[in-house]
Every structure is written in C-alpha cells, then in structure tokens.
Amino acid sequence: MPLHGQISGYFLTKISTGAWPPGMRLAPQRELSRQLGVNRSTVVTALGQLTAMGLIEGRRGGGTIVTGTRLPIGHTDTSAAAAPAGPERSGNWNDYVEEGIHYPNLPTIQEINRLEYEPGLIRLGTGEPAPELLPGAAMNQVLAGLAQRVLPPLSYEEPLGSPALRAAVSRLLARSGITAGPDSILITSGALQGLQLIALGLLPRGSSILLEKPSYLYSIHAFQSAGVKFSGLPMDGRGLIPEYLTAEAIRTKAAMLYSIPSFHNPTGILMDKGRRQELMEVTGRLGLPILEDGAYQELWLDTPPPPPLKALDQEGRVLHLGTLSKAASPGLRIGWIAGPEPVVRRLADIKMQSDYGASSLSQLAAASWLTGGYHEEHLYVLRGRLRTRRDYMLELLQLHCTGLATWNVPAGGFYIWLSLHQAVPPRKLFSAALSAGLLLNTGDLYDRSDVRHLRLSYAYASAAELERSIPLLAELIRRGL
Incomplete structure (x- = not known):
C-alpha cells in the first residue's frame, strides 16, 4: 500500500474508533510530516482522502478538524480496530476536554x-x-535488597507516608539545618503534587500569592486552576528583592510567598545568606507564610548554599518542599512537605482523598536509598x-x-x-x-x-x-x- 494510503488508513482507524472524536484539531501538516517522517505532499494526499470521505475538514485560520466518526455509505473499513456500524452518537467526550476546573497546560x-x-x-x-x-547500579542494589524481604509492602501506608521514610527524610533535612520530626513531614508523589495539595487545601479561591518573576510556577497551572492569582516580584543577582515585597503584599492582600532560593528555576540564581535573612525579617513583620521550594538545594556545584529558609524559621511560617526527582530518580515519584503538624495533616487528608498515598514500594525503596548511605555517595x-x-x-x-x-x-x-x-x-x-x-x-x-x-x-x-x-x-x- 502506498504511504499516503497507509497514513489515511491509520487516521481512519483513529477517527472510526472515537480515539479522535469530532471537533478534535489535527496537528499542522508540517508537524504531521515531521512526526511521520514523510514528505508534506504525502500528508496532503492522505488528508485529502479523508476530506473526500467527509471525516475531516480544513477551516480558514482554524486548522484541520475532525468532523465525524461514521464511515461514509459504501465504505468498508477492514482494519481490526474499526468500530462496528451503529447509530450516530449524540455526544462525545471531546465536548468536555477543556471544561474541567483544572486548566490545560500551555500549548508549548x-x-x-x-x-x-x-x-x-x-x-x-x-x-x-x-x-x-541517574544511579542505575546503586538503585539496582537497593531493589535487590528489597527483593530479599519476606513480605514486600503491598498494603497502603499511613496518611503521612511510610514512618521509615519520614524518619529518613527528617535526618536528611537536619543535615541542611532544618528541624522537622517525622510527624511534621508528608510524603508526596513528587514535589509537584505538594504544590497541588497546597493550592487545593490551604488557599481560598481568589487569593493571591507572591513569587519571583520569572518563575517555574508560571509554567504549570496548579494554583491558577484553584482560583489563585500570581503577583510577580523582580529579582537581581542575589535573588528576590525584598524592598518590593511589603507594598505588593499589602496591595494584593497576599496569602503567601513562593520562592526557590537555591538555584532558582529558571534563572539558576542563588539567594545569598543576607538576602535570606532579610526576606525572613520582612515576611515576619507582615505575618506572611512562605512556601520554599528546595528541589535543587542539594545540587550545589561549587560550595554548599546558605541554610534554607526553613532552617531560619522559628515561627512555623515556612513550608518546605523537597524531592528525590532531581538527583536520584524522577521515576520513583517521591517528594515531601515539611511544616507545622496541623498543616501537614490537612494536606495528608487531601492526599488520601486523591490517591490514598504514594506507592508503598517506592517509599520502601526511597527509605532504603536514604538510610543505606547511597544518597550522599551519589550526590x-x-x-x-x-x-x-x-x-x-x-x-x-x-x-x-x-x-x-x-x-x-x-x-x-x-x-x-x-x-x-x-x-x-x-x-x-x-x-x-x-x-x-x-x-x-x-x-x-x-x-x-x-x-x-x-x-x-x-x-x-x-x-x-x-x-x-x-x-x-x-x-x-x-x-x-
């Protein structure tokens, strides 16, 4: 079968089975030709066949849209995945694709x-x-050791997460100056879930948070989907500039400040010790809580960074996010939130309602990774x-x-x-x-x-x-x- 026929047959199966429902926009022809590794003219020919069958149509300024899922009269689809003939449906899931409360990611x-x-x-x-x-050989040793256990953890863990892992994270945080006992730590499925839990559980709709601009937080929609607004603050080579903080916090009635003080994403800036102390003093006068993202703080290349904001916190104003994803294993999906016990219990309750806890096997592996000395060696x-x-x-x-x-x-x-x-x-x-x-x-x-x-x-x-x-x-x- 010629290439254009293979492509139109593939597209036809997608449409006829409902995988590509009416209203779905196809990728531009140039992108389709790149994805499929064929000339653009081949894609144009394939799309022309589907257009003649009434299954897609090109719209001026709107790209190519799927217009139907039923095969035209007299056409027989011989593919094994083709949908059986039947009455046309009155609706499909495509109508709901962007109607939920969680915003879609930016197109890029x-x-x-x-x-x-x-x-x-x-x-x-x-x-x-x-x-x-990534530490493939060392992680294999960890997993091999787990395989020797008589009873693997196949049940759910506690709402806050594995006690052994929380104890290990507590000791890890202590090395950076953070005092947080196991009861003050919630294990999450990566640091990103921590942000989502905080957005859902601690901030009312319509509230505002302050953050550096630019910031990683602008590239995801965890807070915006919860009805939270952003107010960006300028940075210099030392990090966020505190002198702008007071006026903006008052103007926006900010609920909290989000900051990445160590090796900021995306700028890479390291907030120095003096700036961190100044930031804590200003937010202390304002009574402003801080969400500190410490995803990169272990990844220093020249000298260790100053103590985290959480290490300077004597009032319980700082929530600290951490993760194993940036250093040890993105695939383990292990992160944590350290903060006041009532706060982490509130967030644990929301987590239990969403996924009933992070993977027990991942938590066991992470605990062994941290307690076995592998983490420091790998770092x-x-x-x-x-x-x-x-x-x-x-x-x-x-x-x-x-x-x-x-x-x-x-x-x-x-x-x-x-x-x-x-x-x-x-x-x-x-x-x-x-x-x-x-x-x-x-x-x-x-x-x-x-x-x-x-x-x-x-x-x-x-x-x-x-x-x-x-x-x-x-x-x-x-x-x-």
Whole structure:
C-alpha cells in the first residue's frame, strides 16, 4: 500500500474508533510530516482522502478538524480496530476536554511534554538528569535488597507516608539545618503534587500569592486552576528583592510567598545568606507564610548554599518542599512537605482523598536509598558530573554566543539563563529550533511577556549533543528566528 494510503488508513482507524472524536484539531501538516517522517505532499494526499470521505475538514485560520466518526455509505473499513456500524452518537467526550476546573497546560508545554520522548531531538531545556547521570547500579542494589524481604509492602501506608521514610527524610533535612520530626513531614508523589495539595487545601479561591518573576510556577497551572492569582516580584543577582515585597503584599492582600532560593528555576540564581535573612525579617513583620521550594538545594556545584529558609524559621511560617526527582530518580515519584503538624495533616487528608498515598514500594525503596548511605555517595558523583557539563556548556556559549547574548554562571542546579541582546518571537524560535532538531524552553513559559530569554539545561544533553546544538542555536538567534 502506498504511504499516503497507509497514513489515511491509520487516521481512519483513529477517527472510526472515537480515539479522535469530532471537533478534535489535527496537528499542522508540517508537524504531521515531521512526526511521520514523510514528505508534506504525502500528508496532503492522505488528508485529502479523508476530506473526500467527509471525516475531516480544513477551516480558514482554524486548522484541520475532525468532523465525524461514521464511515461514509459504501465504505468498508477492514482494519481490526474499526468500530462496528451503529447509530450516530449524540455526544462525545471531546465536548468536555477543556471544561474541567483544572486548566490545560500551555500549548508549548504540552508540545514539549510530548516531544521529549521523540527520538532524535536534542533536549536543551529539560529539567531532569540524563539517564546516564541517574544511579542505575546503586538503585539496582537497593531493589535487590528489597527483593530479599519476606513480605514486600503491598498494603497502603499511613496518611503521612511510610514512618521509615519520614524518619529518613527528617535526618536528611537536619543535615541542611532544618528541624522537622517525622510527624511534621508528608510524603508526596513528587514535589509537584505538594504544590497541588497546597493550592487545593490551604488557599481560598481568589487569593493571591507572591513569587519571583520569572518563575517555574508560571509554567504549570496548579494554583491558577484553584482560583489563585500570581503577583510577580523582580529579582537581581542575589535573588528576590525584598524592598518590593511589603507594598505588593499589602496591595494584593497576599496569602503567601513562593520562592526557590537555591538555584532558582529558571534563572539558576542563588539567594545569598543576607538576602535570606532579610526576606525572613520582612515576611515576619507582615505575618506572611512562605512556601520554599528546595528541589535543587542539594545540587550545589561549587560550595554548599546558605541554610534554607526553613532552617531560619522559628515561627512555623515556612513550608518546605523537597524531592528525590532531581538527583536520584524522577521515576520513583517521591517528594515531601515539611511544616507545622496541623498543616501537614490537612494536606495528608487531601492526599488520601486523591490517591490514598504514594506507592508503598517506592517509599520502601526511597527509605532504603536514604538510610543505606547511597544518597550522599551519589550526590558526590553527580555534582562532579554536573560541574563538568556546566563548564562545557559555558565554554560553548563563550565560543558561539558572545555578542548575541549574556548568561549567568550558576553555582548549582541545572540551568543557565540565556539573555538575548535582541528580542526574538519565542514561538518562531521554538519552531525553527524544532525543525533543526533542538527542543527549547523559551522564556515566555516562565514570564508570559518575556521575548529575550532561554532556559538552557546542562543536565540532559550529552557533550556531543551540546557541541552540535549550541552553534545551531547561535545561528538561529543570529537570524532572529
């Protein structure tokens, strides 16, 4: 069967089984041809066959839309997955796709989430360690040890999470100066779930939170979906600037401050000790709670960061988020919230209503990982490898991007914040980079009005990929695409 026939048959099966319901918008022809690895003319021919059958139609300015799921009279679909003939349905789930209370991801974020698993693309902005940086051999030892247990944990854990894991996290936090007993710690399915629980359980609809701008929080919709508004505060090389905080907190009647003081996402900025103390003093006078995101604080590359905000907290005003995803294993889906006991119990109740607890097996593995000394050993190795990758990316930027942009030298974390000398439309740059085989995280994901920044990650792409991609990126920036 010719390629266009194979493609139209594949699309036909998707439509006839309801996987692609009426009203669904197909990807642009250029994107479809890239995904399928064929010429655009082949895609046009395939779509033309479906259009002739009345199953799709092109709309001016609106792309190509699925218009029906029933096969035309006289057409027989011989595919095994084809839907049986029957009366046309009066409705379908597509009508509800964006009607729930949780907002959809930004279109570019949705695209990135999908494209990250497409082979052949160089991921220049990915916020996770490359597979070769993850502790596969050490984790195998942990899992092999668990396999020797007579009774694996197949039941639910306590609402706050595994007591053994909470005790291990308590000792981990103590090493950074945070005093939090096991009863003050809630185990979550990653730090992201912690943000969702806080948005749902602690903040009334219509409330406002203060945060750095740009910020990772702008790229997800956990708080906006809960009816919470953002108010961004400016940063300098030392982090969030406290002098703007008081007026904005009063103006917006802010419910809390969200901050990433150690190796900020996306800028990589490290808030110094003096700025942290000043921030605690200002928020203390305001009686303003703080949500501290400590996802990257262990990933220092030069010297350890100052104590976390939670370590300076003597009033129970700081909730501290942590995770194993950035260093040890994104796949374990283990994070935690440390804070006052009534608060973590409230959040635990919401978690029980949503998923009845994080995976018991993952919690057991995480506890063994932390108590067995594996974590510190791995961090020592990981910091060295990340330091080498950071330095190499800085060399390449110096070689290819001097005169086009400036950038910071991060002391930890994953990210270099590239500041372009000239504004470049983010979507055009994203699309041009994608055509060149590069997957970018543009600055508008973290600040909607940003047209001059890119978040570059040295944690995922290999040295060979960086060597190929940075000159390509520089050429795209030079052309203004």
